[in-house]
Amino acid sequence: MSRALTTTSVGTSALRLESVTKTYGSGENSVTALRDVSIALDRGTFTAVMGPSGSGKSTFLHCAAGLDQPTSGSVLLGDVELAGMKEAALTAVRRDRVGFVFQAYNLMSALTVEENVALVPRLSGHEVDRAWLRELLGRVGMGDRADRRPSQLSGGQQQRVAIARALVNRPEVVMADEPTGALDTRTGRQVLELFRQLVLELGQTVLMVTHDPVAASYADSVVFLADGRIAGRMHHPTAAQVSEFMTNLGEV
Structure with a gap:
């Protein structure tokens, strides 16, 4: 059974940043x-963020996810203003409305695949929706490995479990930070195809930071950062x- 992800927010934007500036330190050392x-990122879209080292990619993701305050x-995030929110409230928003996928899979080694995914709603104080959990595991190709432990899985399989875990609370946005960085080329492309499928079939919104033009080509659009500013945006990108664009970014 296919199940669209639902939100309670109004409007078309899953995420909006408005005049966001982030400065670390003060005075001459700032x-x-x-x-x-x-x-603004529309719901049901896949956006990649790229830029040279030091361009602000990680800070962009951290501010967008409520991990850092501008x-x-x-x-x-939808209709919820994150800037200025107290940490306890931010923690609740991140837990319930944001899904995270990192280069490191961060699975609990003592738990099975199913238990790793079910841990998220349990920690949130929600009842585990077993039908939704099983559907997710099927969608990410792990339905027949629900009772396996992470040590029994390949890197690509572990990342698929991490993606299911990110989706289990039906988040407003999935934030992916170099999700294919630890994977070989073939497996990385399978993970990117999975993100594409989740966007097209479930209406999930995905924001991915990557350094890989091939990975970025799976997105609906690419946002380029340079020196902390948006240097361009490309729709329907190809890797070439x-x-x-990245080669000439210093001239933009």
Whole structure:
């Protein structure tokens, strides 16, 4: 049974950053990682973020996910303003409305595949929706390995479990930070195809930071950062177009 992800927010934007600036430190030692960044991500879209080292990619993701607070500006996750929110409230929002996928899989070695995924709603104080959990495991190709432990899985299989875990609470946005960085080329492409499928079939919104033009080509659009600013945005990208833009980014 296919099940669309639902939210309670209004409007078409799953995520909006408005005039976001993030500065670390003060005085002569201050570093501005983001400078007046404004962008909106529509629901049911797959967006990649790229840029050279030090361009602000990680800070962008951290502010968008409520892991870090902007120095100024506004971050809206659906209809919820994250900027200025107290840490306890932010923790609840991240737990219930954001799914995270990292380069490291961060699975609990003592738990089975099913138990790893079910851990998220349990820690959130929610009842585990077994039908939804089974559907997710089937969608990520792990339905026949629900009783396996992480040590019995390949890296690609562990990342598929991590993706199911990110989706189990039906988040507003899935934030993926270099999700294919630890995978070989073939397995990495399978994971990217899975993200594409989740966007197309479930209406999931995905925001992915990557350094790989091929990975970025799976997205609906690519946002390019340079020196903490948005340097461009490309829709329906190809790997060759992304590579060329990145090569010339210093001239943009």
